[in-house]
Amino acid sequence: MTASAGVDGRPVVGVLALQGDVREHAAALEQAGARAVGVRRVSELEAVEGLVLPGGESTTIDKLLRLFELAEPLRRLIGQGLPVFGSCAGMILLADRIEGGTADQRTLGGMDVVVRRNAFGRQVDSFEADLQVGGISDLPGGRPVRTAFIRAPWVEHAGPDVEVLARIPDRWADGSAVGPAAGKIVAARHGRLLATAFHPEITGDARVHGLFVRLVQASRRS
Numbered sequence: 001m002t003a004s005a006g007v008d009g010r011p012v013v014g015v016l017a018l019q020g021d022v023r024e025h026a027a028a029l030e031q032a033g034a035r036a037v038g039v040r041r042v043s044e045l046e047a048v049e050g051l052v053l054p055g056g057e058s059t060t061i062d063k064l065l066r067l068f069e070l071a072e073p074l075r076r077l078i079g080q081g082l083p084v085f086g087s088c089a090g091m092i093l094l095a096d097r098i099e100g101g102t103a104d105q106r107t108l109g110g111m112d113v114v115v116r117r118n119a120f121g122r123q124v125d126s127f128e129a130d131l132q133v134g135g136i137s138d139l140p141g142g143r144p145v146r147t148a149f150i151r152a153p154w155v156e157h158a159g160p161d162v163e164v165l166a167r168i169p170d171r172w173a174d175g176s177a178v179g180p181a182a183g184k185i186v187a188a189r190h191g192r193l194l195a196t197a198f199h200p201e202i203t204g205d206a207r208v209h210g211l212f213v214r215l216v217q218a219s220r221r222s
């Protein structure tokens with residue numbers, strides 16, 4: 001199988017299947033018009049046109065990537081322009097630098113961002129919110145995206161080539177003040193890398209996956 005093996009024209013998008021909610025991502029990708037395949041080996045990685053890094057525990061995924069000898073090939077493919085979408089722990093893996101990581105934790109890197117792990121803290125460690133997401137909610141007829149945050153990171157700092165797609169608002173929908181998370185970046189794109197601090201795969205809205213599938217299709221042509 002080659003990288004252009006989309007027999008029916010659909011882009012072939014892999015979901016890293018080492019840990020996390022692989023099935024939900026695969027379903028959202030299919031809904032968004034891609035052919036989704038699980039990726040556990042280098043041969044499978046080399047056959048995809050784009051890759052999703054699901055949420056889970058970034059320290060565990062980091063260890064498994066090294067154990068399965070996928071870390072180096074994946075770093076190389078990211079360097080060569082493979083489109084990758086990282087959600088939550090996946091966002092941590094795409095960050096060039098992290099805060100709050102364990103001593104031996106490594107990332108794949110590629111996005112010029114500093115990401116803080118477990119940033120929302122104990123009080124609000126899991127919550128859902130409707131967010132304005134660039135490239136989605138600003139389209140004609142676009143609505144906010146229902147997002148789920150689970151012990152999520154945020155982007156502490158983004159470099160000049162990073163496009164900010166979503167921030168936490170100043171107030172929640174009920175009017176209460178957000179506090180220290182207000183204004184923090186929770187979705188961003190840097191070239192062909194897309195990252196969200198939230199999980200878009202569990203709220204039944206495939207538009208973030210749609211944004212990624214369009215990125216994969218655009219990379220095919222260039």
Ligand SMILES: NC(=O)CC[C@H](N)C(=O)O
Pocket residue numbers: 054055056057058059087088089090092117118150151152153
């Ligand atoms: N839902 C998630 O992916 C949580 C991420 C997790 N807190 C980590 O640091 O990896």
